Amino acid sequence: MIILEEVEVIQNDWSDSLLELAALHQKNIDISNQTSDFIDRLYFYDFGDVLFKPTLASQTQFRKTKEGALSYFIGNNNKFPEDSGFALKSWTNIIWENSSIKIIGNIALAMGNYYFINNKGKLKVEFSFVYKKDENNNLRIILHDSHLPYKK
Secondary structure, three states: OOOOOHHHHHHHHHHHHHHHHHHHHHOOOOOHHHHHHHHHHHHHOOOOEEEEEOOOOOOOOOEEEEHHHHHHOOOOOOOOOOOOHHHHOOOOOOEEEEEEEEEEEOEEEEEEEEEEOOOEEEEEEEEEEEEEEOOOEHHHHHHHEEEOOOOO
């Protein structure tokens, strides 16, 4: 069974980890290993399928492998030429605004907006995440779907 606080903890952990990657990159530190660890710790790839649709992907927008997720976060992968590295964008803060969180047994669904802040301003992104407990009772992301808001 999942409780609400566990969802909030993994969201904060995701944000803190992404901000740490951005800060390390700013110091010209290669973050390949740390990003791989971030994905291993928070996503379900080691246990089963993950449905990953990142915000700034339009050519290969659905990523079914850890390699695709890693490329999105740090770029530099010829299989995903559109990726420039979302974690490399000098983020300084991330604010979660959950519209709703639904818990159904060992699955939790969250939907809302999150805001990525850097020296260029604030980027509003719409998200839907689904979390599931792994065999070790750790909450992990099984669906990460985020988009820029619709513009007329």
